[in-house]
Amino acid sequence: MEYVSRVPRPPLDGLIDDLYYLEGTPPYARLTLPPMPAALLIVNIGAPFRIRAGTDIETAEYADGCVVTMPTRALEFGYPLRTWSVGVHFRPWGLAPFLPMPAAELCDRPVTVEQVWGRPAIAELRDRLATADGPHEMLTLLEEELMRRLCETAGLGLVRHTSSVIAATSGAVAIGDLSVAAGVSGTHLAQRFKELIGVTPKRLARTYRFAATVFAIDPAEPIDWGDLAGGAGYFDQAHFGHEFRAFTGLTPTRYVEVRRRFLREHPGHALDGFVADENDQPGPLFDWLSSGDVPLDESGELKVSQTSYDYTRAYWDQIGVTIVGRHVFDLTDGWDGKPPSGIDNVVVVSHRPMPGGWDPEAPFHFVDGVEAVDKAQELAGDRLIEVAAGDVGGQMLAAGLIDEVRMDVVPVVFGSGKRYFGSVHAQHPLKSPLMDGVLPIAAWRRLPPRGGVPHQPGQAVVRDLR
Numbered sequence: 001m002e003y004v005s006r007v008p009r010p011p012l013d014g015l016i017d018d019l020y021y022l023e024g025t026p027p028y029a030r031l032t033l034p035p036m037p038a039a040l041l042i043v044n045i046g047a048p049f050r051i052r053a054g055t056d057i058e059t060a061e062y063a064d065g066c067v068v069t070m071p072t073r074a075l076e077f078g079y080p081l082r083t084w085s086v087g088v089h090f091r092p093w094g095l096a097p098f099l100p101m102p103a104a105e106l107c108d109r110p111v112t113v114e115q116v117w118g119r120p121a122i123a124e125l126r127d128r129l130a131t132a133d134g135p136h137e138m139l140t141l142l143e144e145e146l147m148r149r150l151c152e153t154a155g156l157g158l159v160r161h162t163s164s165v166i167a168a169t170s171g172a173v174a175i176g177d178l179s180v181a182a183g184v185s186g187t188h189l190a191q192r193f194k195e196l197i198g199v200t201p202k203r204l205a206r207t208y209r210f211a212a213t214v215f216a217i218d219p220a221e222p223i224d225w226g227d228l229a230g231g232a233g234y235f236d237q238a239h240f241g242h243e244f245r246a247f248t249g250l251t252p253t254r255y256v257e258v259r260r261r262f263l264r265e266h267p268g269h270a271l272d273g274f275v276a277d278e279n280d281q282p283g284p285l286f287d288w289l290s291s292g293d294v295p296l297d298e299s300g301e302l303k304v305s306q307t308s309y310d311y312t313r314a315y316w317d318q319i320g321v322t323i324v325g326r327h328v329f330d331l332t333d334g335w336d337g338k339p340p341s342g343i344d345n346v347v348v349v350s351h352r353p354m355p356g357g358w359d360p361e362a363p364f365h366f367v368d369g370v371e372a373v374d375k376a377q378e379l380a381g382d383r384l385i386e387v388a389a390g391d392v393g394g395q396m397l398a399a400g401l402i403d404e405v406r407m408d409v410v411p412v413v414f415g416s417g418k419r420y421f422g423s424v425h426a427q428h429p430l431k432s433p434l435m436d437g438v439l440p441i442a443a444w445r446r447l448p449p450r451g452g453v454p455h456q457p458g459q460a461v462v463r464d465l466r
Contacts, residue, residue, distance in 0.1 A: 001022065001023070001024035001025065001026065002021070002022070002023045002024050002135070003020065003021070003022055004020065004021040004135040004136070004139065005018045005019065005020040005021075006018060006019055006020075006139060007019075008143050008146070009143070011150070012143065012146055012147065012150070014091075014094075014160070015090060015091060015093070015094030015095075015097065016088055016089065016090055016091065016094050016146075017038070017089040017090070017091060018088075018089050019086070019087070019088055019089075019139045019142055019143060020086065020087050020088075020089065020139075021085075021086050021135035021138055021139055022083060022084070022085050022086070022087070023046075023082075023083065023084045023085075023135075024082065024083065025081060025082055025083075025307070026079040026083055026305070029078065029079060029292055029293070029294070029305040029306045029307065030076055030077065030078050030079070030291075030292055030293050030305065031076070031077045031079070031291055031292075032074055032075070032076045032077075033071075033074060033075050033076075033077065034074045034210075034214075034247045034248050035070070035071045035072055035073060035074065035207050035210070035247055036070075036071075036207065036211055037070060037091075037092050037167065037204060037207045037208050037211060038070065038089055038090060038091065038092060039068060039069050039070050039090040039091075039092060039094060039095040039103075039197075039198075040066070040067075040068040040087065040088070040089060040090065041065070041066075041067050041068075041087055041088040041090065041095065041098075041113070042062075042065040042066050042085050042086075042087040042113075043064070043065040043085060043086050043087065043113060043122070043125060043126065043129065043142065044062065044063065044064055044065040044066075044084070044085045044126075045084045045085060045086075045126055045129055045130050046080065046082060046083050046084030046085060047080035047081070047082065047083070047084075048061045048062060048063040048080065049061070049062055049077060049078060049079055049080060049083065050062070050077070050078035051066060051068075051075055051076065051077055051078070051110050052075070052076040052078070053071070053073065053075055053108050053109065053110055054073045054074070054108065059076075059078065060110070062110070062112055063112070064112055064113050064114050064122050064123075064126060065085065065087075065112065065113040065122070066110045066111065066112060066113065067095070067099075067106065067110065067111050067112075067113060067115075067116050068106075068110045069095060069099075069103045069106045069107055069197070069198040070092050070103075070107075070197055070198050070199055070204070070207070071107070071108055072107065072108055072199060072203060072207075073108055074247070074248070074249065075110070081307075086129060086138050086139060086142050088142070088146070091163075092163055092197045092204060093156065093159045093160050093163055093196050093197055096153050096156060096159075096195070096196035096197070097149075097150050097151050097152075097153045097156065098116075098146065098149050098150070098151075099116060100116065101116075102194065102195045102196075102198075103194070103195060103196055103197055103198035104194040104195065104198050104199075106198060107198040107199060117149075125141070125142075125145055128141055129141055129142070153196065155192040155195065155196060156196060158182055158184065158189070158192055159192050159193055159196045159197060161182070162178050162182055162189065162193075162201060163193075163197070163201075163204060165178060165181075166178070166201065166204055166205050166208055167208055169208075170208050170209055170211075170212035170232070170233075171204075171205035171206060171207070171208035171209030171210075171212065171233065172205075172209060172232070172233035173205060175201050175202050175205065178201060189201060190202075206243065209232055209233055209234075209243075210243060210244070210247050212232065213228065213229075213232040213240075213244075216228065216231075216232070217252075217255075217256065219256050223256060225237050225240070225252060225253075228240070240252070257301070275389050275390065275417070275418050275419070275420050276417050276418040277416070277417040277418070278416060278417055278418070280331055280418060284410065284412050285410045285412070288304065288308065288408075288410070289302050289303075289304055289308075290302075290303065291303075291304065291305065292304040292305035292306070292308060292309070294306050294308075294309040296308075296309060296312060296313060297341070297342055298342070315406070316341045316342060316343070318383060318384045319341065319343050319383060319384045319385075319386045320343070320344055320345070320379060320380035320381060320383030320384060320385065321343070321344070321345045321346070321347055321376040321379045321380040321383070321385050321386065322339060322340065322341075322343050322345070322346045322347070322385075322386040322387075322388065323346075323347045323349060323372055323373070323376050323385065323386065323387045323388065323392060323396075324346060324347070324348055324349070324387075324388040324392065325348075325349050325350070325388060325390060325391055325392040326348060326349065326350035326352060327390070327391070328388050328390065328392075329346075329348045329350070329364075334355070334358070334362075334364060337358075337359055337362040337364070338362075339363060339364075343386070344363060344379070345363045345364075345365065345376075345379045345380075346363065346364045346365070347364075347365045347367055347372050347375050347376045347379070348364055348365065348366045348367070348372075349367065349368070349369070349372045349392050350366050350367075350368065351368045351369075352366070353366060354366050365379070370399075373385075373396075373401060387402065389420045389421070389422075390418060390419075390420075390421075390422045391422030391423060392422070393420075393421060393422065394419075394420075394421035394422035394423060394424035395422065395424070397421055397424060398424050407420070
């Protein structure tokens with residue numbers, strides 16, 4: 001996927017967070033977005049996409065793009081195999097100067113761009129975008145179109161100022177005080193908000209509060225729900241739980257359970273090669289496993305796109321044994337005695353015995369040193385042996401025991417943290433199985449020893465399991 005984003009010039013920057021360009025194969029087939037304090041415009045150049053604006057509404061197809069005012073319910077986007085579009089992330093009030101109708105008429109009703117700007121105008125814009133010379137020229141054309149359509153909007157100053165106060169307090173503000181401070185009645189303020197944003201000030205405040213609360217949740221740390229709810233301005237924990245379900249369809253505890261499962265089992269690594277931060281927390285490296293609707297395992301908690309499922313499940317099904325270090329085993333609490341990814345056996349490299357109280361029938365084998373490889377080969381038969389990234393994976397790479405390296409690359413830079421190959425410092429050349437030189441995807445094979453070839457039965461593969 002290629003994504004290019006930029007902030008527009010004044011006065012558009014007071015209405016718009018950014019303009020963006022998107023082209024390529026999406027990492028997920030579907031994406032569910034809970035209500036957030038923003039509006040959206042997409043001008044589509046590629047294949048049509050779909051939107052479902054609620055469980056009680058049929059999915060609709062959008063060929064020329066869509067216009068979405070600030071929603072009050074979750075939206076499910078369905079993407080084609082390849083997508084090509086430009087778009088605008090508006091601030092809650094920012095779409096109003098470009099609409100010929102009150103925003104309330106479009107609330108929770110995504111419409112095509114043709115329905116807003118007319119067929120001839122959007123057809124001409126799409127043609128110009130399709131023949132533009134790259135992303136930056138396309139964004140310039142989009143910005144020029146917005147500047148041409150920008151018009152004076154009655155009440156925009158009032159709504160913009162009041163919304164900014166709500167945003168600055170993350171929704172924790174008395175709505176009555178806002179109308180008093182603005183010198184207008186509560187009815188007048190609510191009417192202006194519905195005309196220009198599509199929702200009332202109270203609803204906007206609820207959305208800002210929910211967004212701030214979700215972003216404050218760290219699933220890797222213990223959570224005091226009472227403190228979180230109180231700090232966000234909810235009346236009590238029950239009020240918070242009700243709001244959370246209304247916005248996401250999940251209870252708060254269920255949401256965190258799913259996120260923690262990601263943290264235990266399915267990491268990727270950052271662009272700069274780290275699999276966790278200095279405190280062994282993977283941060284945003286697992287989000288792709290919550291971005292689809294295809295269950296990845298029997299639990300049904302991990303849901304990915306069909307493309308991700310086809311790639312990941314096919315690989316997991318080849319694995320017979322996973323080798324991990326004692327540090328990873330302790331960090332994950334031994335995956336509660338159930339090997340990750342549905343794998344049959346786990347070999348733990350450790351000079352210490354199994355923990356006290358550990359179920360001896362659990363398919364975990366505690367072996368010291370290089371004997372771990374012998375044990376793994378015995379258990380794997382002709383299936384793959386997977387080795388956890390980090391120190392153990394790095395040591396086996398340096399010893400010439402690794403045949404293939406597989407990486408899931410996440411678009412984030414950590415800057416520092418736990419390295420993919422642990423403390424290995426020497427160079428170990430890797431050869432692409434696809435081409436010489438630069439590799440377009442993250443899959444590398446270790447060069448075999450001089451005169452040798454990689455083993456096929458019981459092949460050892462490095463993957464991070466933190």
